[in-house]
Structure formats: structure tokens, C-alpha cells
Amino acid sequence: MSRDFPARKRTAFERTRTQTALAPTDLDVIEGSSVGIIGESGSGKSTLVRLLLGLDRPTSGTVSVDGRRVDARASARSLHWLRRQTGLVFQDPYASLDPRMTAGQIVGEPLWALDIPGDRRARVREVLAQVGLEPEAVDRYPHEFSGGQRQRIALARAIAHRPRILVGDEPLSALDVTVRAQILELLVELRRTSDLTLVFVSHDIGVVQSLCDTVVVMKDGHVVERGSTRDVLLHPTQDYTKALLAAIPVIPGR
Numbered sequence: 001m002s003r004d005f006p007a008r009k010r011t012a013f014e015r016t017r018t019q020t021a022l023a024p025t026d027l028d029v030i031e032g033s034s035v036g037i038i039g040e041s042g043s044g045k046s047t048l049v050r051l052l053l054g055l056d057r058p059t060s061g062t063v064s065v066d067g068r069r070v071d072a073r074a075s076a077r078s079l080h081w082l083r084r085q086t087g088l089v090f091q092d093p094y095a096s097l098d099p100r101m102t103a104g105q106i107v108g109e110p111l112w113a114l115d116i117p118g119d120r121r122a123r124v125r126e127v128l129a130q131v132g133l134e135p136e137a138v139d140r141y142p143h144e145f146s147g148g149q150r151q152r153i154a155l156a157r158a159i160a161h162r163p164r165i166l167v168g169d170e171p172l173s174a175l176d177v178t179v180r181a182q183i184l185e186l187l188v189e190l191r192r193t194s195d196l197t198l199v200f201v202s203h204d205i206g207v208v209q210s211l212c213d214t215v216v217v218m219k220d221g222h223v224v225e226r227g228s229t230r231d232v233l234l235h236p237t238q239d240y241t242k243a244l245l246a247a248i249p250v251i252p253g254r
């Protein structure tokens with residue numbers, strides 16, 4: 001699929017131009033695998049992820065999950081189905097949580113919205129415990145938590161309905177090093193204990209190394225390199241990838 005946006009006009013009289021956020025791209029995500037997406041800012045990572053989630057319409061091409069069409073022109077039923085299959089965590093744990101809702105309501109929202117059967121309150125408590133939050137967190141509001149705890153809440157919400165696919169758009173970037181390591185452990189554990197498929201945008205190579213089987217490298221809306229995480233990180237073939245890797249500190253021992 002691809003995605004163009006109207007480019008900003010420089011003068012009122014200029015003809016409308018388009019800017020390609022994502023050039024025609026084929027991406028297969030194998031069930032149960034974990035794909036890392038790296039690339040400089042503005043390279044099209046978020047655009048790609050939004051298309052995969054049916055949050056944005058491709059200018060050309062289609063997106064399907066399990067052979068089912070889920071791009072934004074798909075039926076409401078298919079998009080609902082997609083929401084059931086996917087969980088999403090964004091970068092900013094401050095902006096992504098509704099300040100008027102308690103942590104319990106936030107985490108439980110997908111269970112009610114998607115009409116997930118079972119004891120929903122129990123599931124909320126269970127998933128809060130899973131991300132390392134105290135049971136009392138249920139009745140507290142986002143501003144009562146630290147940034148790291150908020151990102152745990154965001155993660156709990158993303159996994160509450162047991163999605164098969166978890167998508168993160170730089171979910172660890174806003175966190176300090178210690179908290180980042182803790183949440184990373186959580187994600188590694190989650191992958192170990194479930195057959196979650198992961199699509200993970202990150203500019204932290206350590207994160208990609210610990211979490212992803214394969215890596216896609218993006219530049220100016222193009223995939224410039226892809227392959228197993230090991231191959232891409234240890235033996236990058238493109239100068240762009242080499243430069244990108246050189247610019248990012250690698251956590252030793254990971």
C-alpha cells in the first residue's frame with residue numbers, strides 16, 4: 001500500500017502538490033512474529049502503522065489481516081473485528097489516557113467497547129497486576145501516576161482484550177532508562193508467554209534487539225532494508241542503515 005498527503009502550499013496560488021508519506025510498500029507480518037520498524041523521524045513509520053491498523057486510508061493498495069480486508073475503506077464490521085485483534089500503544093503516556101477516567105475504566109474500556117465476554121472487572125485487576133500495578137490503581141486517575149506507571153496503564157489497556165497483534169508506535173521513547181527497561185522486560189515476558197504478534201516502531205536498537213525477530217528500515221517513505229534483526233543490525237547492507245545504527249547508542253549485552 002502507499003499513502004500520499006496534500007503538501008502544504010507555499011503560496012496561495014500554488015497548485016496542490018502531494019507528498020508521499022509512504023511509497024508503495026509490501027509488508028507481510030507472519031503470525032506470532034515480531035517486526036521492528038526503524039528509521040529517522042518523518043520516514044513514514046507512523047503512517048505505515050496507522051495503515052496497518054485501519055486508522056488511515058491507503059492512497060493505493062490494500063491491507064489485510066488473515067486474508068480479511070481491513071484498510072479504512074473496509075466495512076465497519078471488519079474494522080470492529082480488527083480492533084478485537086489488535087492492541088495499540090502510543091509514545092506519549094500523558095496524551096493517550098483520558099484524564100477524567102480512572103485507570104480501571106481506561107483498562108476496562110476495550111472489554112466493554114468490544115463486548116468481551118467473561119468477568120471484566122476481574123480481567124481489569126488481572127491485567128493491572130500483569131503490568132505490575134497495585135490493585136488500588138483501579139480507582140486512581142492518570143495524573144496520580146508517574147510517567148512509567150501511565151505507560152503501564154496504556155499497555156494494560158492495549159492487552160486487556162487479549163489481542164493477537166500488539167502495535168507500538170515508539171511506546172518506550174518518552175520513558176526514562178530504568179522504566180524503559182522494566183516495560184521492555186514486560187513486553188519480552190508477554191511475548192514469551194503468549195503467541196502475540198508484535199509490530200513495534202522504535203528508535204532504540206536495544207529494544208528492537210530484545211524484542212524483534214525481523215527489522216524493517218525506513219527512509220523517506222521507502223523501505224530501504226529488511227531482514228532478520230541479527231542480519232540487519234550486525235551486517236547492514238545500506239549506508240543509510242549503517243548511519244542510523246551508528247547514530248544510536250546500543251545497550252551493551254543485549
Ligand SMILES: Nc1ncnc2c1ncn2[C@@H]1O[C@H](COP(=O)(O)OP(=O)(O)O)[C@@H](O)[C@H]1O
Pocket residue numbers: 005006020021022039040041042043044045046047048
Ligand atoms: N496527516 C498528515 N498530513 C500531512 N502530512 C503527513 C500526515 N501524517 C504524516 N505526514 C507526513 O508524512 C511523512 C511521514 O510521517 P510519519 O509517518 O509520521 O513519519 P515517522 O513516524 O517515521 O516520523 C512526514 O513527512 C509527515 O510530515
Ligand SMILES: [Mg+2]
Pocket residue numbers: 045046047169
Ligand atoms: Mg512517528
